[in-house]
Amino acid sequence: MMEIKRRVWVVNVYSxxxxxxxxxxxxxxxxxxxxxxxxxxxxxxxxxxxDNMKLSQVMVFEHNNVNHRLIRVK
Incomplete structure (x- = not known):
């Protein structure tokens, strides 16, 4: 089993x-x-x-007319 050492996000990209x-x-x-x-x-x-997101924090950006929803999970 691989141990994750750095940050992890779930990123949902939707238009x-x-x-x-x-x-x-x-x-x-x-x-x-x-x-x-x-x-x-x-x-x-x-x-x-x-870069400044806290654990479990959610951010939503509109980027190039596409929405990016990020959730910091680690």
Whole structure:
């Protein structure tokens, strides 16, 4: 069993009822913090907010006309 050492988010990306995707984003799988969000071109202000999220906190962003709902789970 693998132990997760860094932060984990569940990210739901949706633009309509028919276009809805959910990802589990674990920093252990990336070479730098917030790399998944950076690859999705989150703005600097969004990255700061995500970086400061507390455990169980939920944030919703509209990014490129698509909603991103993040839940910090670890």
């Amino acid at each position: 309509s009822t028919l276009q809805n995707e959910t990802f589990v984003v674990c920093e252990d799988n990336f070479s730098q913090p917030l790399q998944w969000m950076k690859r999705k071109h989150y703005t600097d202000s969004m990255l700061i907010k995500v």
